[in-house]
Amino acid sequence: MKTHLAFLAFVVSLGGFLFGFDAGIISGVMEFFGPQFDLKEGQWGWVVSSPTFSATFAMLIAGRLSDMIGRKPILLVIAFLYTLSAVASAYAASFEMMYIARMVGGAAFGAALIIAPTYIAEIATAKSRGKLVSIQQLNIVLGFFAAFASNRILQAMTKGEDPLMSDETVWRWMLGVEALPAALYFIFMLLVPESPRWLISKGRDEQGRKVLNRLHGEEAGAAESVAIKESIARELATEKGAFSELFSRGLRFIVFLGLVIGILQQSTGINAIYFYANSIFEQTGIGTDAAFTSGVLLSSTSVVFTIVAMLLIDRMGRRPLLIVGIGGIAVSLLMCAWAFSQATYQLTADDIATLDAPELAPLAEVTDEVFESDVAFKNKMKDLLGTTVYGKQEGAILQAAIDMPGVIALAGIFGFIACFAFSLGPVMWVMLSELYPNRIRGLAIGTIGFVNSATSWVVQQVFPWELSVLGNAASFLIFGLIAAAGFFLFLKILPETKGKSLEELEAELVKG
Secondary structure, three states, X not given: OXXXXXXXXXXXXXXXXXXXXXXXXXHHHHXXXXXXXXXXXXXXXXHHHHHHHHHHHHHHHHHHHHHHHOHHHHHHHHHHHHHHHHHHHHOOOOHHHHHHHXXXXXXXHHHHHHHHHHHHHHHOOOOOHHHHHHHHHHHHHHXXXXXXXXXXXXXXXXOOOOOOOOOOOHHHHHHHXXXXXXXXXXXXXXXXXXXXXXXXXXXXXXXXXXXXXHHHOHHXXXXXXXXXXXXXXHHHOOOOOOHHHHHOHXXXXXXXXXXXXXXXXXXXXXXXXXXXXXXXXXXXXXXXXXXXXXXXXXXXXXXXXXXXXXXXXXXXXXHHXXXXXHHHHHHHHHHHHHHHHOOEEEEOHHHHHHHOOHHHHHHHHHXXXXXXXXXXXXXXXXXXXXXXXXXXXXXXXXXXXXXXXXXXXXXXXXXXXXXXXXXXXXXXXXXXXXXXXXXXXXXXXXXXXXXXXXXXXXHHHHHHHHHHHOOHHHHHHHXXXXXXXXXXXXHHHOOOOOOOOHHHHHHHHOOO
């Protein structure tokens, strides 16, 4: 794999880094922003999920738009929107301003997640395509790591006396930090050439050939140019790709397969874990400070196992990684469900005394009362303290009250993240960039990205309500059963795509 190719793939997929950064940052932001603005569960879910809502529609049109005007112009607009969103979010003065600013960023990362793997697949060779497309997922998890590390540092700074770094202002710093990598993304994108496949498809053969020569050398570039021209010639002999073609008999299997992978990637709850990481860790009773630290460890796990995926994806192949990974995801989530089902909650007089906060005095009313359900316990706390006070003190209260096999729950959460990071995370985007003919690749990936993002939005929006009404155990059980169903389905239908050119895969997978 040439260094130049790796550099281009890294730069183009920096949009993934910013997506990961935004997703990781919001879990810390909401620990302060939610109670400060006294958000209800629906509002809490909307602030978290609103970027995914706008991303859903951006994904639907980004692929087609990039087919029309090119990959690079869209990526430059994406970088600008990221910067604008970061600044506007940091200055948000209300719930409404916050979610509107975040929706701008959502449109950016929705488009980026579609166009980046398309571009990378179009500059890569068959031998290096898996590693190069996986760089997007590496950037995403590096973004998560940077966000959780930034959150932990800034949260620790609220313990001091600086009025600029208080519980009321720290979330603004958390959000504003994103403007720096967003601006760097825009600058680096100026160094990226247009996709050679897109150039040739638009009749700009000489420009496309020059880009291929720079990327692969003259001999390999010439061969690649001929293969692309032959592929385009075959496409011109058929009807131009349209949305209706996605439902044709020849494409039925690969469209169904892409939809299954896209839905499964989000319906197992990955973004619920990431976007609500601090809150989930607090549910295990480890406390607020430890929850922020655990977020850093969580994102570190993602980075390590994404690198594992990059090392293995072109050796083992896509199918083994996906099947082993989804099996591990199912087991991990079911471990979490069992651990939370064993939890009990009790506040003794000593527990209440150690909390040592005047606003928590009403807790004396439930001294030594045992709660078998997290839902019943939290509802009682909210009745006694009000939602704002409980929101600010939830980590400390749970740490004092809970009795559960927390080690098993934490092992399940980290196991889920590790298995996702070497399977559904990177492999989905690799396979989507490989499965579809060039004439409809942007449209197909955009459509599946739309469904993927819509699934993610539903999960994020519903998750606060799910925890509040169904409880921790039931929420993880639902995710675990979905993953188990996906495991058995993958065993039956998942093909292997490694080591084959895009043209070879088209001949093999497209029927008729």
